Amino acid sequence: MGQTAIQTKGLGKRYGSFWALENCNISVPEGSVSALVGPNGAGKSTLLKLLVGLSTASAGNSAVLGKMPQQHEDFLSDIGYLAQEIPLYKSLNAADHIKMGKHLNKRFDEEFIKDRLKDLDIPLGRPVGKLSGGQRAQVALALALAKKPKLLLLDEPVAALDPLARHDFLSSLTQAVAEGGLTVVMSSHLLADLERVSDHVIVLAAGKTQLCDNIEPVLHEHKLLVGPRADAKNLGDGVTVIHETQAARQSTLLVRIEKGTKLPSGWQQHEPNIEEIILAYMGQAKEGGEK
């Protein structure tokens, strides 16, 4: 097992009397691409801001690359962060941004970013405000990668992009991961994209961590059970119902099964995909909140 890039314990953020994030316990292994998912207002952006030191925790603590998050050069030099709104200076061009990156960072690979933007046919001399949304996102990603970060935090980077620009963005990202030494946490609503690029998942809902694990064991541990309605309560030990859908005579349950537990008989068993599992956890949190 590798090292841990991010570890939080009881992390929370309160605005007035409202907890935007509460008792968040996550652990992200080094080298993974972690998908941070959850409904709007679940605390995803709050968590990312806490991890990069842009906001201070109201409770708990976190270790990011072994350090406490803070706005300090020693901490930030190994971290790339791309905020939701893709913060670039619209009237400046890519070449200006590169110059700035060189001045503001201890380590900045100018050759890498120039090659990268050339490969993508992005003009260095045009103001970034006049580039397409996809090109702007690529410039921002390339700037973040030119720092040669060990950890990259992305807040809904592909939300506003068309399918082709999204594919190109994810391709740039996976390329950087393939070169090694990079851990990525990326929030998004596009579960199908996350399924292909991620190997780790964090589900936040109602300000709490619902799930945080590598995708492969998650797939093994969850089953979709279909059976007669009456049986829904007699599942036995080691089987936790995450979400249930009831029809007149039939129950459909998404369950988590502990290793070595024998499944109760009389149920039709299916393998859910990660999208179904994530939706089940998000649904569970919603119902829990309404009760």
Add this chain to the structure above:
Amino acid sequence: MITFRLNTHSGVPPYLQIVQQVKQALQVGILQPGDKLPTVKEVVTHVAINPNTVFKAYRELEMLGLVEGRTGSGTFVKQRPAGPSPEVQEALGNDLEGWVAKAQKAGLDDEAVEALVRIALHKSQK
């Protein structure tokens, strides 16, 4: 060189899709012993998937004895999987194309053709 494609709605894990595509390419002769597989970086650039998925697929193919990783130079095809030669497969494929043309002429749509193939496979297993 082989290029991979990924179907995220097939229910088949991505790494297994790559394994299957390499096996198929070997069976029909698109890939031959000595050929180089694309590097992990090339694959992720093309299909935008997690690099570990490609590593896992290549490891699996190595365990099956179909490819070998050579340090520093890449992953190469070692041998074809057991089964008929590409020539035999091609001949069978041609036969099938003839039959499909006949079925379409008789007014069968794709679904009906698939159903017939499945029924025939089912009967042959008995």
